[in-house]
Amino acid sequence: MNPRSIRVRLSLWYSGVLGLLLVTFSVATYLGLERYLTSVLRQSVISQAREVVPLFSHLDNKDEQREIVELRAHYAPEANNRFLRVRRDTGSVIYVSGVPKDQSFDPAEIPSTQPPLAQESTQDVFLSGGTRLLLYAIPFETRDGRRLIIEAGATYAQVDNVTSNVWMIFAFSLPVFMVVAVAGGYALSRRALRPIDEITRRAEQITSQNLSERLPAPKTNDEVERLSVALNRMIERLERAFESIHRFSADASHELRTPLTILRGELELVAQRRDLSPAISETISSALEEIDRLTKITESLLVISRLDAGESGHESQEFNLAELARVTTEQMTLLASEKEIELCCDTPVSAQIHGNPLRIKQVLVNLLDNAIKYTPKKGKINVAVAVANGCVTLEVADDGPGINPAALPHIFERFYRVDKARTRKFGGVGLGLSIAKSICVAHGGEIKVESAEGQGSRFSVHLPAAVQPLSFSKTSRRAG
């Protein structure tokens, strides 16, 4: 699981936001509930106190005992775990409820309040054992002018009970919700992103060889469909671009080759005549040589343009590069020995690669031909093939004069000549290394050069080794 994938990031974001919302909701609910329950408790205590007030307010001193009896009988605060006390403002207690049924507090412990006349007050009282009590006091004056205070109280036990239960519920359910939500979200985003994976997989398979293929674009009318459609349009534009390169290449072939054919054919016919003056004969021969050169340039440019348009796949097969290097070196030995150059070949027994052997051979011939041309007499050229890490390397190293550092970055460019006079003398067209590079790139490889002036040059070609010969040869088209 890639932590940077959209699926994971989406799930993380979504569960983060969800978690924050759930916690906020829980805290708000908890606080709201506590507040509400407290206010209910308060109302209940207040109404209890107020109910008792009329019992005493219209009575005389001597009726008190009767009311107390009634209070005990009717209200029985102990049974409801309530506290009730009736006092005179002088401090003497007329009535106090007993120990409540749940024994949550001791009435004797509850301190007296002394509110000013006609001013109700509520306060929280903390008792020993941590019990918190809501105490409400209401002072009033009886008909005969006595001042009494009625105090009613209740513990917060019920409120705390409910809130702590709610707290427990939240504490347990929140993580469960989160786990379910994260898992659900991950599964959902996986489901939603599966078409993207499919698109990715198919897009990987589209190369210059099968540009007519399209990505699946299910008619879902969603973002995925839009993406597929947009990508398909892009592939279509690419296909058109490739087609136009191919068409250009074919048209250029025809348009350039036809006049060359005519020039050559007509001049050859004339050249065969025996009545030509030496001057005309010389001119015709020279023209034929130039036509030959123009033909080579044209062919080379067309080859490069086709390679760059991704032509290489057609004539592919698996072959042994080491064998090819040995044979080619052998074939070039005579060219080297003309200049008394020592030509060595150092290869393993086998170096299988996948590609067009004629094209790869062309790379080696170009490199060797260059090396032979630029290496002075009695020089040395070494051809080496090595296999390492799924990569086959072909190296052509000489001990010639090396390449000027200023020229080094340009030597693979078309028509680039390090030394214009010399190259011309050798009859090259300035495209050999460009072709070599295009061939290497078309085979999924690369070509590099290292050189220092006076210390020779080393050209190395890196090509992927053939890994699955069977599946490759099955998919490759018939070689011509």
Add this chain to the structure above:
Amino acid sequence: MTMRILLIEDEEKVSRFVEGGLVAASYAVDAVQDGPTGVEMAEAYQYDLIILDLMLPGMSGGQVLRSIRRSNHQVPILILTARDTVADKVEHFEIGADDYLTKPFAFAELLVRVKALLRRGPISQASTLRVGSLELDRLSQQAKRAGRRIDLTAKEYALLEYLMCNAGRVLSRTMIIEHVWDQSFDGVTNIVDVFVRHLRHKVDDPFEQKLIRTVRGVGYSISDERSI
């Protein structure tokens, strides 16, 4: 008997020099400019060979090829084309072409191929080839000149044999490379010149009469001067 060749080529100048060259080589040539006429002519007359250009107005070379093959399976057909991809070649060999020549071509090469297709034995089956005082025994792969034995390497032998099989005809460097080496060497190396130089050193240098001739801008040929 004169061999009759039908040339289907819309490019007037190409048609003219091919026709001229073939006539000069003693063939009878009918040249037509488009596919439908070509098909008609091929059906109306008995030709020994058809040379067909692929890019034709009205009807493509491929269609012409199919039409001709429908009624005539025998006549050899040589394709001339400016398109040289392997896919093109395979496609046209599949529908019945016998040979394929890419433009621009050396006329000598066209002649060699025409002769091969006409089975006139351009690649002589004779076991001994002779040019002047030079003799090549193809069975023992040995060369002799004026009775003196000449030692040749395998490539030198192949080169000399190719030249001698086509004695008197000019062979282009491209033809030699493709025949003796392979096309990877084309356009880059001067390998042909080097080998010809070596061959000359062995075959011609010790003798007064030079047999191997350079035709500038075209290629090489071997001939006994007096026979031309």
